[in-house]
Amino acid sequence: MDTFLQQIINGLTLGSVYAIVALGYTMVYGIIQLINFAHGEVVMIGAMVAYSTIVALSGGTGLPPALVLASGVAAAIPVCMAVGYALERVAYRPLRHAPRLAPLITAIGLSIILQHLALIVWSRNPLPYPQIIATVTYQITATAGGATITNVQIAIIGGSLATMALLLFLVYRTKLGIAMRAVAQNQQVAGLMGIDINRVISLTFVIGAGLAAIAGVMVGSYYGIAHYQMGFILGLKAFSAAVLGGIGNLGGAMLGGLLLGIIEALGAGYVGDLTNLCNLSGWSTALAQRCAVDSNLTLFGSNYQDVFAFLVLIAVLVFRPSGLLGERVSDRA
Amino acid sequence: MLVLSRLELAYGGIQAVKGIDIVVDQGELVCLVGANGAGKTTTLKGICGLLPVKAGTIVYRGENVTGSPAFRLVRQGLALVPEGRGVFGGLTIEENLAMGAYIRTDRAGVAADVERVYALFPRLKERRRQTAGTLSGGEQQMLAMGRAIMSRPKLLLLDEPSMGLAPLMVQKVFETIIAVAREGVTILLVEQNARLALEVSHRGYVMESGEITLAGEARALLHDPKVRAAYLGEAA
Ligand SMILES: Nc1ncnc2c1ncn2[C@@H]1O[C@H](COP(=O)(O)OP(=O)(O)OP(=O)(O)O)[C@@H](O)[C@H]1O
Numbered sequence: 318m319d320t321f322l323q324q325i326i327n328g329l330t331l332g333s334v335y336a337i338v339a340l341g342y343t344m345v346y347g348i349i350q351l352i353n354f355a356h357g358e359v360v361m362i363g364a365m366v367a368y369s370t371i372v373a374l375s376g377g378t379g380l381p382p383a384l385v386l387a388s389g390v391a392a393a394i395p396v397c398m399a400v401g402y403a404l405e406r407v408a409y410r411p412l413r414h415a416p417r418l419a420p421l422i423t424a425i426g427l428s429i430i431l432q433h434l435a436l437i438v439w440s441r442n443p444l445p446y447p448q449i450i451a452t453v454t455y456q457i458t459a460t461a462g463g464a465t466i467t468n469v470q471i472a473i474i475g476g477s478l479a480t481m482a483l484l485l486f487l488v489y490r491t492k493l494g495i496a497m498r499a500v501a502q503n504q505q506v507a508g509l510m511g512i513d514i515n516r517v518i519s520l521t522f523v524i525g526a527g528l529a530a531i532a533g534v535m536v537g538s539y540y541g542i543a544h545y546q547m548g549f550i551l552g553l554k555a556f557s558a559a560v561l562g563g564i565g566n567l568g569g570a571m572l573g574g575l576l577l578g579i580i581e582a583l584g585a586g587y588v589g590d591l592t593n594l595c596n597l598s599g600w601s602t603a604l605a606q607r608c609a610v611d612s613n614l615t616l617f618g619s620n621y622q623d624v625f626a627f628l629v630l631i632a633v634l635v636f637r638p639s640g641l642l643g644e645r646v647s648d649r650a
Numbered sequence: 651m652l653v654l655s656r657l658e659l660a661y662g663g664i665q666a667v668k669g670i671d672i673v674v675d676q677g678e679l680v681c682l683v684g685a686n687g688a689g690k691t692t693t694l695k696g697i698c699g700l701l702p703v704k705a706g707t708i709v710y711r712g713e714n715v716t717g718s719p720a721f722r723l724v725r726q727g728l729a730l731v732p733e734g735r736g737v738f739g740g741l742t743i744e745e746n747l748a749m750g751a752y753i754r755t756d757r758a759g760v761a762a763d764v765e766r767v768y769a770l771f772p773r774l775k776e777r778r779r780q781t782a783g784t785l786s787g788g789e790q791q792m793l794a795m796g797r798a799i800m801s802r803p804k805l806l807l808l809d810e811p812s813m814g815l816a817p818l819m820v821q822k823v824f825e826t827i828i829a830v831a832r833e834g835v836t837i838l839l840v841e842q843n844a845r846l847a848l849e850v851s852h853r854g855y856v857m858e859s860g861e862i863t864l865a866g867e868a869r870a871l872l873h874d875p876k877v878r879a880a881y882l883g884e885a886a
């Protein structure tokens with residue numbers, strides 16, 4: 318099998334989800350320098366709401382599957398937006414001028430609260446996403462047994478690209494988008510332009526939460542499962558992606574997300590081979606004998622996939638804290 | 651147009667403005683001069699709702715606006731060009747001007763006003779897609795004034811528009827102030843360059859450590875021996 322190409326495709330799929338989640342972190346950070354650690358939970362809520370909607374609608378209503386899925390997304394978006402709005406309004410706004418640690422701890426508290434609300438509403442069991450649209454696998458290499466791509470992967474990659482294009486249009490071509498960037502640069506002067514800063518900050522949370530809803534549905538459909546804790550690791554990874562790209566930078570979040578997805582997929586694809594002790598057979602006759610019986614003596618398997626995101630996070634923080642596309646903090650106006 | 655009565659402003663415990671009275675009438679160009687740290691910027695911030703008012707009132711166009719937030723006052727026709735210009739360095743010149751017109755919905759009028767600003771400051775037109783952070787200090791001052799004009803203000807507050815500019819640029823800035831005033835915009839001008847400010851203004855106020863110490867016709871102040879000694883660099 319063509320591991321490399323296959324892992325690139327898997328990585329792009331995962332990475333495009335990370336990218337749109339990372340955008341939520343980075344937009345909020347860009348405007349009020351807050352890391353909304355509850356953002357991953359908003360993704361989870363999106364996945365859950367879509368799950369309930371899809372389950373409710375696919376039970377013999379006779380609706381076309383695409384419409385059922387679209388309804389799931391359409392239900393998840395406003396619910397997540399409401400959650401995002403409430404988080405900002407109730408928890409973060411009163412702390413806007415508090416020392417930085419206060420909103421950070423609040424964010425962690427909020428994420429625990431949201432997880433437990435989801436646990437109450439949706440139970441502690443992993444919920445199987447109904448397979449309403451049959452997965453179709455396409456061969457993309459000339460030789461049989463090579464790399465493949467599924468319709469779900471195509472939909473995720475295409476959907477994220479479209480979402481990102483829409484967001485870029487909003488931020489760079491509309492009055493609201495210019496106002497968001499103005500508030501990010503100088504709140505006081507933005508107020509002097511007649512911009513209602515609180516409204517713009519609220520909208521930033523709401524837009525980020527809308528992106529999270531879309532991501533939630535994508536993750537649910539991709540892995541076929543939703544769970545009340547799914548937002549935690551996903552959120553941390555997307556946050557790492559945002560840091561990798563340069564937090565506060567939209568292009569950075571996109572690049573960071575895609576790169577992280579690819580790094581993770583390649584890591585998962587090769588970590589087994591690379592950490593196979595049998596690679597060292599030449600050094601030890603005992604090892605060579607052992608490997609002659611079973612050549613698979615890997616230290617770390619692909620279940621170590623999650624480690625890569627955090628290795629990347631640590632490496633970025635050590636070697637390039639401003640991220641790939643990030644400006645130095647002092648450059649901010 | 652604007653009436654400040656016994657206005658007091660403070661930063662925490664430090665009283666920066668100690669009960670001042672200032673009146674600016676419709677169509678007037680009034681200046682507020684004084685040494686560093688006198689409280690001029692603080693006064694303007696108080697008027698704009700950027701600082702909480704400790705005591706006293708601000709009446710703007712017959713309405714008590716004490717405590718109104720900045721973004722509301724802008725919608726009522728008040729604009730401030732802040733000290734140090736306050737352009738959005740990461741936004742292009744076009745975008746900065748668009749933010750000046752944020753409260754307006756008349757697209758055609760806004761487009762016409764953008765052209766008016768470009769006519770006033772051709773340099774800005776040449777660079778309209780450049781980020782404002784790349785402009786020189788003088789160009790940034792032009793942009794800040796152009797941006798304020800974009801909101802079609804009724805009352806324009808200017809905080810040291812000539813600060814840090816070369817003489818030629820200072821002249822350009824003052825010409826613009828006069829031109830804007832001629833169009834009927836009421837202006838309250840804060841300046842350290844007292845001579846220039848008094849020369850273009852109708853009336854003036856002199857501020858010293860948080861208090862108004864002198865007020866009157868600008869021409870009279872220009873000839874006042876105390877003003878000449880303290881602010882115009884002449885022996886009394
Ligand atoms: N953010 C602040 N916190 C505390 N004190 C301040 C603050 N800003 C200004 N002050 C103090 O308030 C007083 C008035 O300052 P203000 O900026 O209004 O003076 P100014 O007349 O504008 O001076 P300049 O001509 O130098 O701009 C000064 O003593 C100053 O130190």
Ligand SMILES: [Mg+2]
Pocket residue numbers: 690691692733809810
């Ligand atoms: Mg000042």
